[in-house]
Amino acid sequence: MIKKLNNKGLTAIEILICFSIVMVIVMSMFKVITNQKDKQTIESYKNEVITLKNTMMKQIESDIEAGNGLKNSSTLGATVCSEGVEEDKQIITAMMIFNQSITVPEVSYPIEGVNIKIYKDTDCNEGNCLNNYIEYSYLYKDNMYSRVYSLYTQKFELPKIPNLKFNFINCRIQDKYIELYAGLNHPDLGNKYSIIDLVEPIELGF
């Protein structure tokens, strides 16, 4: 005898259960995918912040090392690690005068002085910290050459990272050492990846 085929199809309750299960799975997957997308964006910010920090560190450190020892600039009457307020910006200035008596064969240009100015916005407008930048300049034969590392604009081929700003800048010259300790802060990253931590002896002899 041939077995009867089941031609009844699905009942409404079965379809409802199936749909609700599928809905729950899709909803949970949606949340996972959205979270992953956020993580990916944060990860790209992280890489850009690290690149920005490394660029600034490398430039400042290599110029200081190229100077092969710094003269105590207070003897020359220069400003050393001063702090001030201009309009709504906090400015930290570090001026280092290199010891000119030492010749440096490794570099193509002899550096006579380096001036680092860090502008810290006290108030950022909708995440755009336009006045948040490091102005970095060096003096060579009475001509001033400068680089500006802005944290917002793309003018200098640096990444555009919204909401990135300096949250602390400490600069001091003490016990024959110059210390620059500045932290860039991003709401999603904190300052874990973006601390500029520079310690250099002012004079060649330790």
Place this chain on the structure above:
Amino acid sequence: MKKINNKGFALVETLIVSVFVLGIFTLIYTNFYPLIGEYEKRENYDAIESVYKTNVIKRFIEYNNIKFNITTTNPVIIFQSSESFCNSSSMVGSQKTNCQLLMNKLRVSEILVATYDITNVKYKIDNNNNCSEGMESYVKSLPNYKNNLYNIKGRIIVKYKETVDEESSEGKYDVYKYATLGVDLYD
């Protein structure tokens, strides 16, 4: 006429397949999860600021011509603190105070002086109580530095302490960073 099998899967069949699939997922998870931790740990290895700091220590050692008793049989000296490093017999007179000042500025928490090639160093520090766990992991992650093109006699491996302020989540906590450079440490 052949009968159609409409019975579906038996419970035991479903269970076996489920256990098998679960086993595979567990295997994948246990293999990949430590890699995430490893990746996060390596973010603190040879960061640019740590390498520059190590270069300042290298310049201090070379400028003051400080030498350590490193031999092939004794390929590493572990200094658990910057104080023990600066008070070692290799430092004389004002070098000790200058060294301590430098170490405090750089926030050095542990320092190893070793041979340039660290093949034997890796064996020496394995489960060595004098060496911190973080330092041991870092040294093991390094290459052996077999090719010594410039004939550098020695290497310093340094651990730095840094306080991180995560405004968004974890608050203030300490992070240890590591870096190494070749330095002339013995004759």
